[in-house]
Structure formats: structure tokens, C-alpha cells
Amino acid sequence: MPKRLDILVCSGAACISNDSTTIKNKLQAVLKEHNLEDEVAIVETGCMGPCELGPVMLVYPDGVFYIRLKEGDVEEIVKEHVIKGRPVKRLQWTAPEARKIVEEKKQIPFFEKQLKIVLSNCGKIDPENIEEYIAVGGYEALAKVLTEMTPEQVIDEMIKSGLRGRGGAGFPTGLKWKATREAPGDEKFVVCNGDEGDPGAFMDRAILEGDPHSVIEGMAIAAYAIGAKQGYVYVRAEYPLAIKRLEKAIQQARKYGLLGNNIFETSFSFDIEIRIGAGAFVCGEETALLASIEGKRGQPRPKPPFPAQKGLWGKPTLINNVETFANVRHIILNGSSWFASIGTENSKGTKVFALSGKVNNTGLVEVPMGVTIRELVFDIGGGIPNGKKFKAVQIGGPSGGCVPAEYLDTPIDYESLKKLGTIMGSGGVIVLDEDTCMVNLAKFFLDFTVDESCGQCVPCRIGLKHLYDILDRITKGKGKMEDLETLEKLGEEIKRTSLCGLGQSAPNPVLSTLRYFRDEYIEHIRDKKCRAGVCQFEEAKEEEVSLEEKLKGII
Amino acid sequence: MKLEDLRKIRKKAEKELKLREGKARVKIVVGMGTSGIAAGAREVLKAFIDEIEKRNLQDVIVTQSGEKGLSSHEPIAEVWEEGKPVVVYGNLTPDIARRIVAEHIVNGNPVTEYVIEVKEA
Numbered sequence: 001m002p003k004r005l006d007i008l009v010c011s012g013a014a015c016i017s018n019d020s021t022t023i024k025n026k027l028q029a030v031l032k033e034h035n036l037e038d039e040v041a042i043v044e045t046g047c048m049g050p051c052e053l054g055p056v057m058l059v060y061p062d063g064v065f066y067i068r069l070k071e072g073d074v075e076e077i078v079k080e081h082v083i084k085g086r087p088v089k090r091l092q093w094t095a096p097e098a099r100k101i102v103e104e105k106k107q108i109p110f111f112e113k114q115l116k117i118v119l120s121n122c123g124k125i126d127p128e129n130i131e132e133y134i135a136v137g138g139y140e141a142l143a144k145v146l147t148e149m150t151p152e153q154v155i156d157e158m159i160k161s162g163l164r165g166r167g168g169a170g171f172p173t174g175l176k177w178k179a180t181r182e183a184p185g186d187e188k189f190v191v192c193n194g195d196e197g198d199p200g201a202f203m204d205r206a207i208l209e210g211d212p213h214s215v216i217e218g219m220a221i222a223a224y225a226i227g228a229k230q231g232y233v234y235v236r237a238e239y240p241l242a243i244k245r246l247e248k249a250i251q252q253a254r255k256y257g258l259l260g261n262n263i264f265e266t267s268f269s270f271d272i273e274i275r276i277g278a279g280a281f282v283c284g285e286e287t288a289l290l291a292s293i294e295g296k297r298g299q300p301r302p303k304p305p306f307p308a309q310k311g312l313w314g315k316p317t318l319i320n321n322v323e324t325f326a327n328v329r330h331i332i333l334n335g336s337s338w339f340a341s342i343g344t345e346n347s348k349g350t351k352v353f354a355l356s357g358k359v360n361n362t363g364l365v366e367v368p369m370g371v372t373i374r375e376l377v378f379d380i381g382g383g384i385p386n387g388k389k390f391k392a393v394q395i396g397g398p399s400g401g402c403v404p405a406e407y408l409d410t411p412i413d414y415e416s417l418k419k420l421g422t423i424m425g426s427g428g429v430i431v432l433d434e435d436t437c438m439v440n441l442a443k444f445f446l447d448f449t450v451d452e453s454c455g456q457c458v459p460c461r462i463g464l465k466h467l468y469d470i471l472d473r474i475t476k477g478k479g480k481m482e483d484l485e486t487l488e489k490l491g492e493e494i495k496r497t498s499l500c501g502l503g504q505s506a507p508n509p510v511l512s513t514l515r516y517f518r519d520e521y522i523e524h525i526r527d528k529k530c531r532a533g534v535c536q537f538e539e540a541k542e543e544e545v546s547l548e549e550k551l552k553g554i555i
Numbered sequence: 556m557k558l559e560d561l562r563k564i565r566k567k568a569e570k571e572l573k574l575r576e577g578k579a580r581v582k583i584v585v586g587m588g589t590s591g592i593a594a595g596a597r598e599v600l601k602a603f604i605d606e607i608e609k610r611n612l613q614d615v616i617v618t619q620s621g622e623k624g625l626s627s628h629e630p631i632a633e634v635w636e637e638g639k640p641v642v643v644y645g646n647l648t649p650d651i652a653r654r655i656v657a658e659h660i661v662n663g664n665p666v667t668e669y670v671i672e673v674k675e676a
């Protein structure tokens with residue numbers, strides 16, 4: 001018997017930690033009680049996006065979106081909605097600005113401005129069921145390249161699409177594939193970078209959890225294009241659910257003959273293994289990652305030679321990010337000109353962002369390149385909570401920088417962000433309101449990179465610590481005016497002389513806050529004042545302590 | 556696996572995902588208020604689903620709504636077709652539901668004796 005309702009329960013990591021499993025179990029039990037098991041399907045999906053509102057649930061075909069569910073709500077949903085067709089209004093998503101009940105998923109502004117390509121299956125299919133992936137055209141792209149295209153044609157298609165790496169630097173994907181194909185050597189590898197070390201980022205995790213087959217398919221297509229037989233996915237150990245779902249997906253793909261020997265009865269053979277990383281930020285850097293897969297310490301090495309020439313065990317290796325691979329099947333199926341029609345002149349397609357910080361709707365969003373920061377924060381994000389004022393967005397994690405309010409209408413693409421002194425990075429976007437102290441924010445990121453530096457080179461190991469110490473002084477009211485110049489000079493020097501991307505980008509948070517929020521640095525130094533009220537200046541603190549001690553003495 | 560095998564799996568699994576697309580040529584909405592259920596709306600709903608499945612109609616979805624305020628005619632169902640007025644049927648039984656699928660949905664001839672209202676979409 002076909003189902004009349006599909007109930008999609010979000011089983012992304014955030015919802016699971018909010019107990020979505022209990023909701024699912026309860027739902028199963030209540031449906032059984034009412035003899036409705038045959039009429040209603042329960043589907044566990046990947047992240048649906050608005051994680052903050054979890055556990056969330058989506059009911060089809062009517063598209064009712066339930067949020068913040070408790071076990072006790074399940075009975076009511078079954079009795080009212082499933083049996084009588086009356087959605088339970090009090091559990092439906094209320095848009096924060098309008099406070100009106102929104103009944104259909106497509107009417108919610110959070111979804112309206114998004115364009116889901118990479119995330120099109122996340123929250124829609126069961127990631128642990130390969131047949132659901134096949135139902136939405138899964139593995140068609142692989143079949144197409146193997147039976148109708150030469151590797152050169154595939155690469156050409158990727159070049160024409162204009163896809164650029166989603167792992168941070170934005171290198172043209174097709175050109176990287178081409179270089180790897182053309183590198184001499186008969187053994188080659190494909191590696192997927194799922195390290196995702198940026199604080200606040202969880203895009204890659206969501207894709208691996210919600211649609212693991214799209215990554216496998218992308219890797220297989222890449223392997224065919226460059227001439228590889230073996231692939232590795234490097235995932236950090238902190239992502240157990242992503243690892244589990246990926247492992248299951250790989251096994252299913254093998255069982256269906258979509259990985260292994262002679263795929264689709266062609267001469268192409270390819271298989272994938274998972275490598276679990278220890279979760280050091282620097283292990284996301286490509287040369288360090290490759291060393292780590294080889295079983296060595298995850299330390300970057302100078303480039304060139306690039307991995308395309310000398311990668312895993314000295315062989316030509318293609319390394320791309322999770323989201324980059326997840327784009328591939330869509331490009332093959334819909335064509336490069338379709339893909340190139342989305343986005344801006346030099347940044348094609350969409351980008352997945354993890355929206356967090358002081359914004360009403362936090363979570364996972366996918367937008368066409370070129371959407372403005374204002375649209376991202378105010379239309380999709382629903383603006384700043386508690387009537388506070390927007391101050392800036394921090395984009396690109398520890399390698400990125402801040403964009404202040406006057407640039408809200410900047411389109412989000414690789415070039416525009418670079419002009420503002422930040423980068424797309426992997427897609428972490430932290431929204432900051434007037435309660436954020438920019439000096440303290442820079443210090444937070446520096447603290448992170450000082451910790452994560454592998455220590456191999458002097459500018460990064462010692463220089464960053466020095467930057468940190470200066471920032472620390474300033475936040476304690478002990479800064480000097482000369483410090484500002486030192487921060488800038490030293491920052492530029494570290495960027496210029498560090499060996500890997502970590503050191504080369506670590507000063508960015510300091511340099512960009514100095515560029516746009518210099519006033520705040522000056523206030524900290526000259527007036528011993530933190531306008532956000534975050535920094536505690538030491539004189540004041542010392543007084544308190546000594547007062548307490550005096551009191552102690554008296555009592 | 557051969558290419559045809561992939562296509563076969565896809566065809567079979569696609570049907571199961573149909574519900575989640577929210578787009579269809581025809582939408583049948585069965586009134587499932589308390590009185591509708593008492594009058595046998597559930598059986599009618601099941602008959603609709605079953606008949607659609609039997610005929611392998613890919614672009615028809617069946618859904619439900621609350622009370623329709625026409626309780627003297629329960630069970631009630633509305634047929635929504637793109638670009639056409641909504642046809643409201645009343646006094647349904649499972650057999651009539653099957654006839655509606657065959658005559659109205661497949662052949663485009665509404666089963667006039669059970670139409671209780673025609674309204675703008």
C-alpha cells in the first residue's frame with residue numbers, strides 16, 4: 001500500500017542532540033497504536049537547515065513544518081494532523097518578524113531566498129537508503145560519464161561550469177582535475193577533504209550526514225576523469241554520525257556495484273575508504289592531510305610540488321572539499337551552462353553557509369553566489385534578535401575577516417569578499433551585534449590559531465603568539481598606541497613568510513578588525529573603554545580584588 | 556549493475572518519493588473532520604489511494620483536510636486540477652471514489668451525480 005503521508009524527522013546532528021530519536025520512536029509507537037503504520041511513512045533525514053529550532057519535522061504532501069518538538073507533542077500531531085488533517089498550529093514554525101503562522105515550507109522567508117542544489121536532498125531523502133538516492137537521479141551522472149563521455153569531456157564540462165573549490169581558496173575545480181590527469185604516473189588518487197576544522201562551521205558534516213552518496217558519486221566521477229582507482233575520505237573523529245552514514249553508504253554502493261570493479265559493466269573500477277582524522281585544524285590543509293593519511297604526523301610541507309603532481313605516497317592526487325564533490329553530479333546531469341548561469345561572473349553556483357551568532361534563524365543555508373550579506377542576515381537569517389543593532393559579519397573562520405554594516409549590500413562572491421579583506425572560506429558566517437567587542441573577537445581567533453599552529457615555522461609559532469599577547473594587553477587596558485602599528489606590520493610579515501595557509505591567513509581577523517574598527521582599538525588603549533562592555537580592565541579588577549582582600553582581613 | 560538496473564530501481568523508488576515533491580497535476584483532498592471520519596471518510600481515502608496506485612497515476616496526490624462545514628454530505632472530497640475550478644464531491648463511498656478516479660481523473664469526465672459544488676480554486 002502506498003503511503004498517504006511522509007513524515008520526515010530531522011536526524012541531523014543538532015536535532016539528534018536535541019532528542020529527535022525519542023520523537024521518532026514515540027511517533028512510531030503512536031502510529032502503531034492507531035494502526036496507521038501502513039498509511040504513513042517515517043523518514044529520517046539529514047539536517048533540514050534551521051537547527052536552532054530542533055528537533056524539527058516536516059510532513060508531506062502538505063509541507064507542514066513542526067519545530068521544537070517534545071515527546072508529549074507527538075500524540076497530538078498524530079490525532080489532529082495525521083488522523084484529522086488539522087495541522088497543530090502551536091507547533092508550527094512562526095516567522096520571528098511577523099509572528100504569523102506559516103503553513104507551508106515554501107512560504108517561510110528562511111527558505112524562500114535559498115537555492116538548494118547541494119542540499120537538495122538533505123532533509124528530503126533517507127541518507128541510509130541508497131534507493132531513495134537513486135530515486136532522485138542518484139548515480140545517473142556516474143552512469144552518464146562512464147557510458148557516454150571521455151575523461152577529457154568530463155574535465156571540459158567541469159572547466160566550463162566555472163565551479164571553484166568550496167574548501168576555502170576557491171581554486172577552479174576543472175583546472176585542478178586537468179592538472180591531475182595530465183601529471184605523469186599511472187597510479188593516482190582521489191581524496192575528499194572532510195576535516196572541517198573552522199569553529200562554527202558544519203556544512204560538510206551536514207552534507208556527509210544528509211546526502212553521503214552525492215559525495216561518493218562526485219568522487220567516482222572525479223576518479224574516472226583523472227584516472228584513479230582508489231579514493232579516501234578524510235573525516236574528523238568528532239563527526240561520528242557522518243562517519244557512520246558514509247560508511248553505510250559506501251557499503252551499499254559496493255553492494256549495488258556502484259563502487260568496486262567494472263562499474264556499469266565498463267572497464268572503470270573504483271573504491272573508497274574512510275580515514276579518520278584526529279581533529280587538528282592544520283590537518284585540513286591539504287599537504288598535512290595527505291601526510292596524515294599516509295600515517296605520518298599531520299604537518300604541512302612547502303608547495304610546490306602540489307598534490308596534483310606529488311600527493312599520496314608521491315603519486316598524483318586530486319584533493320577536493322566535500323561540498324565541491326557534492327556539486328559534481330548536478331553539473332554533469334544539468335550541464336555546465338546551467339551551472340554557469342547561477343551565481344556571478346566569476347563565482348558560479350551556490351554556496352552553503354553555516355549561519356550562527358546573533359541572528360534569529362541560525363542554521364544551514366544554501367544561496368546562489370552573489371546574494372548580498374543583507375539578504376543573508378536579514379531575509380534568510382531573520383535579522384538580529386532582541387532589537388539589537390547589527391555590527392558586522394565574520395566570514396571565513398580563522399582565515400577570514402569581518403565585514404561591517406556599511407558593506408551590507410556587498411554581493412557574496414570570492415572577489416568581492418577578497419576586496420573587503422576577508423575570504424569565502426569554507427562558509428562559516430558569524431553575525432555580530434553591538435554587544436560584540438571587535439578586539440576581543442580578534443583575540444578569540446588568534447587564541448585558536450596559536451593553539452592550532454603546528455609550530456614548524458617561526459613566524460607562525462612565535463609571531464602569532466606575539467600578536468595574541470598584544471591583543472591580550474589591549475583588552476586588559478594596558479595597550480599602547482604603537483601597538484596598532486606593530487599589529488599591522490607583524491601581521492603582514494607573518495602572512496608573507498609563513499609556510500602554509502594557516503600562518504598565511506591567521507592574522508586576517510586582526511587586520512580586518514583594525515581596518516574597520518580601529519576606533520574600538522583606540523578606545524581600549526586611550527580611554528580604557530570597551531563600548532561593548534566585554535573587556536574587563538585590570539585596574540578596575542585589581543581594585544575589586546584588593547577590596548575583597550581588605551574585607552577578608554577585617555572579617 | 557547495468558544502466559537498465561539503475562533505471563529500474565529509480566522507477567520503483569521514485570514512486571515512493573512522489574509524496575515529498577508537493578507538486579502534482581491533480582490533488583484530491585478528503586475531508587477528515589470528526590463527522591467525516593464517522594461517515595466513513597477513511598475508507599474513501601484508502602480507496603482513492605489504492606485506485607491511484609493500481610492505475611499507476613504518478614501525478615496525483617491524495618491529502619486531507621479538516622471539517623468542511625458540509626456535514627450532511629459527508630464523506631466529502633475535493634478535486635483540484637491546475638487551471639480548473641475545484642469540484643467538490645459528497646456522499647462518497649469507496650466505490651464512488653474509484654469511479655471518480657477512473658472517470659474524472661483519468662478520462663476528464665466528472666461524475667456529475669455526486670458533485671455537490673463547483674468553486675473557484
Ligand SMILES: Cc1cc2nc3c(=O)[nH]c(=O)nc-3n(C[C@H](O)[C@H](O)[C@H](O)COP(=O)(O)O)c2cc1C
Nearest residue numbers: 165166167193196197284285286320321324501502
Ligand atoms: C589551515 C588550513 C585548514 C584547512 N582546512 C580545510 C578543511 O577543513 N576542509 C577543506 O576542504 N579544506 C581545508 N583547507 C583547504 C585545503 O588545503 C584545500 O585547499 C582544499 O581541501 C581543496 O579543495 P577544494 O579545491 O575543493 O576547495 C584548509 C587549508 C588550511 C591552510
Ligand code: SF4
Nearest residue numbers: 454456457460500503
Ligand atoms: S604556517 Fe604555522 S601551521 Fe603552517 S606549517 Fe608553518 S607553523 Fe605549521
Ligand code: FES
Nearest residue numbers: 010012015047051
Ligand atoms: S540538524 Fe535538524 S535542522 Fe539541522
